[in-house]
Amino acid sequence: MIEKENHPLSSKLRVAWFSDIFDEVSGVITDTIELYEKAKQKGFVWLPITAYPKSLYPFYVFRPIAAIDSSSYYEGTQIYLPNFIRIIRYLRENKINMIVSNTPAALGLAAIVSSAYLKIPMVDIYHTDVDYYTKNLNESIIAPYINKFAMAFVKQYQKQADLIFVRTKDYYNLMIEAGHPAEKLRMYPAGVNADVFHPKHKNRDFWKSYGVDPSKKILLFVGRITRVKDIGFIIKGIKALKPDVEVVIVGSGPDIHYYEKMAKGMGNIHFAGILRGNELQTAYASADFFLCPSASETLGKTVLEAMASGLPVLVSDKGGPKDYVEEGKNGFLFQAQNQQDFNKKLALLLQHSQNWPDMGKAARESILPYSLENLFNGFVQNLAELL
Template sequence: MRVALFSDTYYPQVNGVSRTLKRLTDYYDKRRIEYKVFVPDLQDKKENYPNVHSFTSFPFFLYPECRTAIANPKTIRKQLMDFSPTLIHVTTPLTMGLFGIRGAKKLDLPLVASYHTHFDVYLNYYKMMWAAPLLWKYMKWFYSHADRILVPSEETRLHLMKQGFTDLSIWGRGVDCTAYSPKKRNSTLREKYKIEKKYILLYVGRLAPEKDLDTLEKTIKHLPMEMKEQVQWVIVGDGPLKKELIDKTQGENVIFTGYLTGKELAETYASSDLFVFPSASETFGNVVLEAMASGLPAIVADRGGVTNIVEHNHTGLIAEAHRYQSFIHQIIELLDGDRLIYMKRKALQMAEKQSWDAIFEGLISEFREVSSFHTQTQRYSS
């Protein structure tokens, strides 16, 4: 099997899609599966990566981590023909995805498309709901070219089915329980920021409108005083709303760390006590699973793919989306000694069942099934 992967975001960018795709190509390396990655030129790229073809690009306005590429289709076609893939996998409905569709058509190859982002939900946060019908028309056209559409959660599958999408299959997400583990808990976080509060409440993610940071900010500000005296908030991430969130939470017990990766991120997860994630726009929510692998129960919104990860009253609590009062209520409920200990244990047990290798083996099975069907179709049509 030789896979040509087309994406508008990839490592070393820091977002859920790029991290998943890097894990996928690492798995290809481990399994000795041949692959090529076609991506926009990543502005923060410090070195050349093997098997990666990159092209001049500029940020996509709804999601700057996804970049819009400018490339010569003939160049891409030649690179594809030189590689001779057996399947094309497109992961984003932007320019690189379009080049992938074109390549699959020109070379008559099976095409698998994975869906990672609810752009329609993003429109609401950017006050562009007038564009939703046009967006869905384009998305249905884009994904109609695929032999199979892979989605990360049951919630996302139902979301697309309501819009008339077919040929949907779930490609879930895993977590590396050696990288993220309660064993990484130490005193570094508390010592570095001189934290003396009893509980550390953690948010990890992009600081942007689609993450519903308005709810997070109000949750922080309106916690009852007796709870504020026990709680230290730690916000991990960066984005366009960082300065605004800092300004609005001034005077509260909030620490902003910026982007964290690797050992530092894993230790921050494990050294916290509760994960709070108000985003209602997730197709999955990788950070929630990472938190759970680190022994943290999570409080999440009742919309989006996060609802397929958190089991209410067992691995965390589910709050009403966009209602800070509901998040406050659940925080107070969960920061009860016995209940917190129980949910920490259940969260860890759930995460330990989510193996990346098993997830990727299932993906390869999907690829083989699609390739086999494509070959049969070619025979019948010839």
């Protein structure tokens, strides 16, 4: 049991954390849970809230008054509209003096309204690459107009925030280009619990029940099974190179059947479903290399979990994960959305598999400074400066 120890700022800050839920398995949810539990351990009033049709830890859930279909951009999802009056009443009852919003959708609007009505600060965490989503995930004739409207909306939404937290250098520069003043921006890199995700959980026999040969090299992907994750790059790369390795895809999502069909007849690609807790920790530690081909990761939580578990990584040169990769030392980068370059880097890493153990050790060492403890302390310090 983790011992509770009050943080010096716990008597000053009372935080409500606003988040839209598009999927119950995501890096954003994991991030919310970890920060909530850390805040609770440190003695803070820290209340994650959302609108959703059912209960979901650790959120206080407001039942939606309506739902908007968003599956044309993120298949199988809806945006749930909350009752703003009930949210404001809840914040007032709990004497909240700080609002954190990590969403520009319905709960983001609720955050803006609540902040203005209660006259308390509101900060934004830039989690979603809205520009990428609206440009690349809808092929309708009106998609360019939707993108233009969405980006204008996001800019106005972020203008209402007292601070904007960004996860990577790229997105920091993007905010500057969008006209936000540097003094309003704060870096908020991903944090990982390196005690939970650790090479000590390695157990190669774990894979036998999934039909995976543990004597072979194992390449791993963990995440939501949707096209925005660019999982097709992995399948096409393996099909082209035909290496004698096993590939395990952990997760589920609306496009799982699409990818299962793409991998049909490829006996070395395995879909393991959703893994959590000890099973997920063991899966990471019992693989050899981690693949994250997505071009839209603002956070890349799974990449940090893999690195903490002692895996070198192959990630795209666009988005958050690339900030943690030193080419050839703890992983490799490939040109985003370029299958040929992905195949080239995949072939390179396969040719030098004897280096993977040393790269894995370097990967773990390189992310240790990004501890959840350091992330949390820096975050609450920035919040407290607004009071």
